[in-house]
Amino acid sequence: MVQPLQIGILNLMHDKLRTRIELQQVLQQTSQAVKLHFYYPRMHYQNRPVPADVQATASPLDLTAVAKLDAFIITGAPLDQLPFAQITYLSELQSLFQVLTKVPQRLYLCWGAMVALHEIYQIGKQKLPRKLFGVYPQQILTADPLLQGLKNHFWAPHARYAEADRAQIEAHPQLKITAVSQAGNLFLVQNRFGNETMLFSHLEYQADSLMAEYHREVAAHPDRHYQLPEMQTTAAFAWQQTQQLFFQNWLNLVAATVNNNGGLIYG
Template sequence: MRQPADALRIGVLNLMHDKLDTRARFLRVLEGQGINVAITFYYPKDHYKGRSVPPEVAKYARPLELAEVKKLDGFIVTGAPLERLSFTEITYSDELHELFSCLEKYQIEQLYVCWGAMAALNYFYGIEKYLLAQKVFGVYPQEILAPSKLLYGLKDGFLAPHARYADIDLAQVSQRRELQISANSSTGHAFLIEAKKAHQTFLFSHLEYGRQALEKEYQREVAAYPDQKAHLARPTYASQVPRFSWGKAQQLFFKNWLTLIATRKKAKNVIKN
């Protein structure tokens, strides 16, 4: 299908284990904001080195090519189930670093989600991650700590889902003048960190998740580790009614992010002309 000439070109590096569900989620949250977007999904080539790309991946995603990436208006690096591994253990870390460098060089608007945010903060600013005593897993209120265009329309205490086994060192973040901690979770974990001058946003919540995503994640873990079922945390919901209590935050955040890209793209075009 031919995209409108004024569509925002968004790339998504899909690193999640449930790739088809993740693709559907990002299509929904990006295409449902009343802003023309053209979305391309990518996979890291090094992840499949020496083996065939799974058909469901090859059908819906393209191999990561920096020559294409540098022409985009915005780029998302998703989360990945890799929090318990060190960054040096990631098989495609070199390819990921080349992507980060390309996005920085061409000043493409960047959104890093969950593990993607941990990896990018470590690469750009040397921020370390650490393992949590127990997985942070559920829907919690968020505390707004600084003004942010991405949180426009949201009030202190808005709800958002978290699902991860690690977090980043917020004390290190606070020492970096280039970074702003825009919001944290009521659990004390990171929610949103922004670079003050670079085009970088680090989101630690899976705001793209739909109504059933947390429960599906729990069931996947139970199936993968049946002997550990008694020790696997179930998602905690701050509000039972409605269950999809982060819907407003999801809608506003992604609309604000796309609006930011559109505004900056327009400004660039004015300068060029």
Template sequence: MASSSPLKIGILNIMHDKVDTKKRFDYVLTRAQMPVELKYFYPKDHYQDRPVPPEVSAMAAPLELEEVAKLDAFIVTGAPIEKIAFSEVTYMAELHELFAFLEAKQICQLYVCFGAMAAANYFYGIEKHLLAQKLFGIYPQVIVNDSPLLAGLTPGFLAPHARYAELSLAQIKQTPELRLLATTAKDELFAMESRDGLQAYLFSHLEYEGDALLKEYQRELAAYPDQAQTLARPQNYFAQPASMQGPLFKWQEAQQAFFANWLQLVARHVRVSVTNK
């Protein structure tokens, strides 16, 4: 890849709010002062019994491995299905085919939230369990191991979390192929990486914009109005917590650093791959 050539990055968008998700990744990946070309995909098996919605087909292509082979890196987003067993996800077999292909082709990978859970389970057998209550809000992070992915981030950097499930920390620590990078003060996962540098696992929704946690809470409130008193509210997020007013974008610095660092790693991998050919 010539220095002026854009990095070709594929994104499997499996989030519920696909339009907003595309805007978020467009923003975080194009502001890093590195030329990129983004191509969005959707899992075909997700729509095997129904038409693909026009808003999905307008922004994304069906997942075809021949197209993935042309890319320098690939991202699998989160999805609000972490309560569901992996075996019950309708497109899990398609995800497994993608994971195996990315590994075989030595394409750089970034897995986010549920995508990270599914990939870590596939590659390393790391088990998922439900949390007693949703991890939801903005929390300071503890750096466990230094990594180029965390360059520019200082201990206590802030990051948003929004999930009902977690991977086994004990299993991760016992997996020699993985390096834990950062957690919350209560050992909830922020990020880890494979020791060969090809796989990055981000459990925080660091791609979220400032009002995304509020949107997520409002979506859940609309879906489960009878649970209004028990639904988790985003913590450490509002300027006026009692009234849930004034959401604050506290993780902007971490967002910018992490995605810029990941793109640098992708570019380095591409340069080495070209040199070795």
């Protein structure tokens, strides 16, 4: 009997339940058997009770358990307008990154990608002139197993106020940019060893997730003006194929790395 891949997820998104459901959908509807372990950062709730919805959807981060996993995901977070130094649980993330060197594959999503690049590779981030928010065509710069089955101009959703410094990434000897949007915004960055992936698109989003994010921001700050998602396509779920192919490719990569006893399978 094939053992399922053991995948940990640090869920930092605002809507914990929606994010859990989305990641369950995209990771459990592939040909790879997986078991998901959801966590929350302990330090984020050190001076207050852990909300019931957080306790219901995740466990406190356990670094000993994380070290035994096959792969780990850090989600996005509504923190991209804050300096990293102001994140209340940054030291816990730093400890996590140290432990993740023992985990065969790591995937960082949106803000998770930004903080991983900053803490591991000293890559800065910059605020964008306005929120990058919508569905855009993407351009493949370098063929890669994670992009297998995708062609140039594939669709992907983006939702962020900041961007990791592209020039610093391009100058870093251990990093490579494999895909960007047609406007030049980052889509996919990887390390040269093939075991760390920084995905700047919210590919886990379902068809209604962008509008749900818009309504959440409006409800939180009704006095502010928020832009609707910019849809450069008329298809309601234009990135569905991208989503399916990417997560299948990533899980295939996890399985191949694990079967290779954690060894690097491409450089």
